[in-house]
Amino acid sequence: MSLRTKTLTALLVAAFAVPATSFARWIPDNSEQGGTEVVDASNTKSRAQVIQELEQAKMEPSWASRQGEETGTLPIAGAEQTKTRAQVRQELASMSAEEKAYLQGFYTGA
Structure with a gap:
């Protein structure tokens, strides 16, 4: 074999060895983003008891006011129409300069 x-x-x-050895120190210790699955062995409630408690919680008035991540539901915006097309056109026609x-500034980036 030649020197070259x-x-x-x-x-x-x-x-090839440098990239392979850069991962040699990484040892999974469950501190990465995402965490680990937490198993709570102290919970002794049955599935039926949990469902019953959930149904009781849903009947409270405060349940409807909490939305998003707490309840797993998101509000539906604009589910019903509050103005007719004629009313909207009338409002647009009666706007001042x-x-x-001001509204045009939203579209032009001004």
């Missing part, structure tokens, strides 16, 4: 071949082989081995310029 030996040098090239050594460089290629080093090029300042109001029109």
